[in-house]
């Protein structure tokens with residue numbers, strides 16, 4: 001299993017395993033801007049790949065505001081259900097952490113719906129809650145708090 005930047009040829013596996021609510025076309029369309037962000041910007045869409053299958057992904061982005069350049073945010077974090085709880089989440093966060101450190105960031109951020117497994121997993125990965133917006137998410141007949149978490153990036 002390796003953690004690496006996303007490639008064009010990942011589209012089908014990424015859609016099937018991680019973004020099954022999206023179409024293949026929607027998933028494929030995410031990849032060129034992600035590659036451009038890696039080459040010319042300060043974002044990195046990472047995948048966990050095993051034998052050609054994408055089992056997980058996250059994107060780490062450095063904040064653009066001049067007063068927030070020391071912060072990076074993890075978004076689009078998904079581990080395929082069969083691979084959850086196997087340590088992939090930690091490997092992806094470690095790789096995101098390394099990217100953010102290379103940009104000179106000192107704070108890594110992430111967010112999720114409160115009360116879900118993601119909140120437990122992010123705490124388990126060392127993130128601490130700094131904000132909670134009650135009923136920040138509405139999903140048909142359900143509401144969730146929006147939970148904001150952070151952890152320090154240790155210097156390399």
Ligand SMILES: CC(C)(COP(=O)(O)OP(=O)(O)OC[C@H]1O[C@@H](n2cnc3c(N)ncnc32)[C@H](O)[C@@H]1OP(=O)(O)O)[C@@H](O)C(=O)NCCC(=O)NCCS
Pocket residue numbers: 077078079080083084085086087088089090111112113116117118120121122123124125
């Ligand atoms: C959120 C998600 C990416 C987390 O990945 P995961 O594989 O399920 O995470 P894990 O269960 O391995 O948990 C991560 C760590 O937290 C720990 N952990 C999990 N639940 C815990 C709990 N209740 N208490 C303490 N630690 C806990 C795990 O042991 C693990 O630590 P380890 O690497 O030392 O074993 C994954 O569940 C997922 O893709 N969910 C669906 C999509 C989603 O909700 N994405 C988030 C959108 S914000």
